[in-house]
Amino acid sequence: MLKTCLSFSRRTALGVLTTALVSVAALSSPAHAEDAQGFVTSFGGKLVGIINSDKSLSEKRAEVLPLLQDNVDIATIGKFCLGRYWRTATPEQQAQYLKLFHQVLVNAVTDKIGDYRGVSFKVTGTSNTPNGELVSAQIMRPGQPVADMGLLIAHDGGMKIVDMIGEGTSLRLTQRQDYSSYLARNGGNVATLISALERQLSHRH
Numbered sequence: 001m002l003k004t005c006l007s008f009s010r011r012t013a014l015g016v017l018t019t020a021l022v023s024v025a026a027l028s029s030p031a032h033a034e035d036a037q038g039f040v041t042s043f044g045g046k047l048v049g050i051i052n053s054d055k056s057l058s059e060k061r062a063e064v065l066p067l068l069q070d071n072v073d074i075a076t077i078g079k080f081c082l083g084r085y086w087r088t089a090t091p092e093q094q095a096q097y098l099k100l101f102h103q104v105l106v107n108a109v110t111d112k113i114g115d116y117r118g119v120s121f122k123v124t125g126t127s128n129t130p131n132g133e134l135v136s137a138q139i140m141r142p143g144q145p146v147a148d149m150g151l152l153i154a155h156d157g158g159m160k161i162v163d164m165i166g167e168g169t170s171l172r173l174t175q176r177q178d179y180s181s182y183l184a185r186n187g188g189n190v191a192t193l194i195s196a197l198e199r200q201l202s203h204r205h
Contacts, residue, residue, distance in 0.1 A: 036133040036153040037126055040161075043071045051113060061110040068109060073160035074102045080162075081175040082190075085183050089190040097190065100197040107204060124148075132162060 050063045068074070078101035079086050089097065123137045132154040139147045152163035164171040179193060186192040 035126070036135050036159060037123055039071075039153060039159040040123075040135050040151055043067065057114055060113055064110055064113060065106060068106055071160060072105075073154060073162050074098075074105055076154070076160075076162050077105070077172050078102065080172045081179055082193075083176045083180050085180070085188060085190055085193075088188060093190045093194060096194055097197070100194060100201065103201060104197060107201075134165070 047064065047067055050060050050067075053060065055063075075098055078098050081101065082089070082097060086094065122140075123135060125136050127134050127136070129152070132152050135151045135153060137149055137151075139149055141147075147166065148168075150165035151161050152165065153159050154162040162172070182196070183190065183193055
């Protein structure tokens with residue numbers, strides 16, 4: 001049986017993404033549009049304006065959606081998570097899988113929008129990696145220990161978030177391991193994963 005898709009994100013990486021993006025606007029360091037830290041700060045500033053508005057939760061979700069689509073490379077994350085099975089999937093399966101993955105990831109973030117209040121966020125540095133620039137930070141929430149996190153920013157064709165790291169663990173790597181394990185138990189048939197994602201979305205509420 002497939003684990004809840006993005007189960008890691010609901011536990012930790014979702015907190016990484018949502019908390020970081022909701023509270024990053026409080027950063028005191030200057031933002032520069034050309035660097036990764038400035039990119040995260042700018043994105044967070046837009047997001048925090050939505051989160052802290054007096055609009056209904058449904059309105060907030062509707063406004064957050066285009067921000068995620070514009071600033072998070074969901075397709076690249078989805079392809080990475082499918083791993084070697086991406087090459088064995090038919091073009092139709094690839095398209096269907098990415099559509100479902102997109103909705104699952106968006107739901108994982110937007111479903112938690114109302115849960116992140118009273119947080120503070122501090123960028124602790126940036127570093128270059130073979131896969132992009134990693135923006136490191138600490139998240140403080142009332143009554144909870146400080147959490148280290150990171151957002152991996154790719155520069156191909158414009159900056160976008162391609163991974164979230166929490167508790168030293170990569171969201172996309174954890175999810176790829178989950179998918180690979182599921183597919184290995186089901187003969188490598190991508191159609192079975194697609195069906196599992198469809199069931200997950202149908203049971204969302």
